[in-house]
Ligand SMILES: [Zn+2]
């Protein structure tokens with residue numbers, strides 16, 4: 001029987017890879033201008049890392065993680081997000097002792113066992129940026145600014161910014177109390193999941209996708225009304241710096257993000273072109289996480305961008321960088337093929353794209369293949385040419401052909417292919 005891939009876990013075929021590479025290269029270029037360095041973290045972690053960081057009673061940990069015991073009985077999880085791992089690595093390698101290690105980004109696949117739908121898969125890809133040990137509102141504004149600059153560079157249309165403050169433990173206490181009271185009053189109208197959340201983690205009711213709950217949440221008390229003075233002035237600072245950078249924003253008091261660890265400024269970049277799930281990227285501050293995971297008490301903020309959704313939003317007409325010249329070797333007959341085989345390797349070593357025919361097909365068939373490969377030039381080498389000590393170079397665009405002596409042909413080709421752009 002045919003073995004197929006796993007539902008919701010997709011291949012990215014060569015025709016699509018160009019877009020992915022382009023998005024990644026734009027991220028690398030822009031993030032590095034902002035002082036971010038790449039960190040590569042493993043796909044597998046101990047389950048407790050995510051349980052402790054994301055929160056035991058979040059949907060991710062309760063329902064969506066790929067968790068399994070390895071052969072020694074150690075519980076492992078395929079990472080459902082990147083932040084916890086970056087924080088773990090920062091702590092483990094004591095990077096806080098090195099003042100040049102503050103801003104990180106990472107790009108790669110994450111895994112969540114959700115119902116697959118367009119733009120949302122069980123293996124999905126994220127670009128993550130994280131900043132540690134800096135808590136000035138300027139840093140929040142700058143991280144948001146970098147996200148928007150990145151989306152603009154990719155020409156993502158109609159992006160708007162929503163921000164909120166999730167406060168601190170001090171202001172959460174009175175808020176939690178009044179939220180719990182409100183939920184108590186409407187508890188009979190809540191879905192069964194939210195009945196339970198009401199007692200375990202009431203804030204998670206804001207994530208519920210069930211319609212009656214969504215309605216009730218709209219009338220629930222919001223954290224923004226309970227901010228302590230410190231959180232209030234911090235949020236004012238972030239807004240001021242955003243304005244100074246010319247960034248417009250909407251304050252969305254109902255935006256809570258799906259993870260437990262956020263505090264103070266959170267944000268989402270939204271676009272109307274994604275249907276119901278309209279966030280293309282988002283994040284926020286998570287000052288307590290480092291300490292929760294056993295590290296030093298250092299502040300942190302960051303964001304994640306869903307690459308699948310980003311790719312859906314890319315302009316179809318986007319021109320992925322034009323290739324340089326591409327040479328196809330059309331060799332006729334055994335002897336010519338042997339010579340061509342050698343030329344091909346010599347040119348490749350000098351950084352030229354070369355493809356050739358290995359099956360001794362007719363010239364016509366070889367020319368067709370050259371065309372399909374987008375060859376800009378074809379070098380034709382047959383017995384007649386070989387006898388004359390030449391090969392024929394055809395420019396596929398102009399159809400001009402000329403003979404080139406075999407003696408010194410590699411240097412000659414190099415010169416022509418590098419210049420004739
Ligand atoms: Zn506060």
Ligand SMILES: [Zn+2]
Pocket residue numbers: 190191192193194208209210213
């Ligand atoms: Zn609900």
